[in-house]
Amino acid sequence: MKKLLSLMAFAAVLAFFSCEKETPVDPTDNLNELTGDLSTRTLTKDKKWLLKGQVFVRSGQVLTIEPGTVILGDKRTRATLIIDKGGKIEANGTLAEPIVFTSSLEEGLRDRGDWGGLVILGNANVNQPSPAIEGITPAVIYGTQNSTANDNESSGTLRYVRVEFAGIELTPNNETNSITMGGVGRGTVMEYCQVSYGGDDGFEWFGGTVNGKYFISLASWDDDFDVDYGWSGNLQYGLGIRYPSFADQSQSNGIETDNGPNDNDVQPYTDGVFSNMTLIGPIASGTSNSVANNAYAADFRRRTGLSVFNSVFAGFRFGIRFNQASVLAQYQNGVGVLANNIMIAPATPFSAGSGVQVADVEAYWTDASRSNTTVTGAVDAAVYSTAGLNVDWFYGSRLADQYPATPNFTVTSGTAATGASFAHPKFGETTRTDFFNKMVTHRGAFGATDWTDGWAEFNPVNKAY
Secondary structure (H helix, E strand, O other), X not given: OHHHHHHHHHHHHHHHXXXXXXXXXXXXXXXXXXXXXXXXXXXXXXXXXXXXXXEEEOOOOEEEEOOOOEEEEOOOOOOEEEEOOOOEEEEEOOOOOOEEEEEOOOOOOOOOOOOOEEEEEOOOEEXXXXXXXXXXXXXXXXXXXXXXXXXXXXXXXXXXXXXXXXXXXXXXXXEOOOEEEEOOOOOOEEEEEEEEOOOOOOEEEEOOOOOEEEEEEEOOOOOOEEEEOOOOOEEEEEEEEOOOOOOOOOOEOOEEEOOOOOOOOOOOOOOOEEEEEEEEOOOOOEOOOOOOOEXXXXXXXXXXXXXXXXXXXXXXXXXXXXXXHHHHHHXXXXXXXXXXXXXXXXXXXXXXXEOOOHHHHHHHHHOHHHOOEEEOOOEOHHHXXXXXXXXXXXXXXXXXXXXXXXXXXXXXXXXXXXXXXXOOHHHHOOOOOOOOOOOOOOOOOOXXXXXXXXXXXXXXXXXXX
């Protein structure tokens, strides 16, 4: 009898554990939920945090996040973190302990657009009246039209921060970006920020004056770096990597930049400065995309005057496009400048929109005074090695739509290892003279040091948090 009871008890235990194993685990159980309007508080790394719905940090409140903290975005409620005008986020991670915003789904199940992403709003200069971030209801307005009074405002700090699988559709055809900046002032610190597998753009600036260094956009659905509404800040060291097998229906680009939603002559112009960018397109070999909507290395639209210096565009079917006659005029008049850049092996280097001739775009790029370089030929290892780019990671694993855990981006030889110049008067302007590292000699985002080491993540789909 005792033996029978023992066997029955053992069977019951086995059945219990069998049922436990078969019952799916909800990864959002037993998490600390963040909802609604947050009062000033600190998120600690010893707990896991779950954003549910639209979560706001309103004016006068400060959200502080400890290094090493993981914050999950709930897919079911389209979670989005919004730093409202006058609010602050102090997310000061470290090389060893970055702060991570990611999907609430388990490893292996995550995908772009799992949650809403990070929206930061401020009162700095914009060229539109009362602009609002799409998809956020009720509407949140940002920026101050045509006024520099708040340009030095701070919305806090993002340092060693990753934002993964954001960009959910909040309302029909209205997706958030991984990191959206609306009217953010230059007192805000943004360094070592990575966005990955976003459902719309990687980084998008809507006006403002905020600066940034060491930005990574990995596998974004739409554009990697999108600039609008009179942004006048600076960015040095940016890496964009297109995913080979998807793109947005509106066409996806390494850089997309507009002055406004139309071609009207509104000021301040979008005249920010990018320097030392490396934009790697979807073409692993040859001249053709696997997805036609993967388009331009850089698309200049609607009276924009964004400047790009000392940068490398590689692996795109199309190089640069000036999309309206107003764009060509902005660059011919010096509002925007493209200089000391390298374009590697585009099938179509130059494109033109309404009122512009392709020959005009080519003449601007190839003018000897601007020292731009175009490397011709199909994309292959030899073309890349001429530029000095290490593309061992680009071939092989990436052809299977995967990325290695530790790619090597260092550049120690070839045309990209030299040729940078900071002599243009734009670098001497008041808001730029002390920002850029002008001792850099390499073009593109990397020299002998790979600044992604230690904190960036190139396989977040399978990362265990």
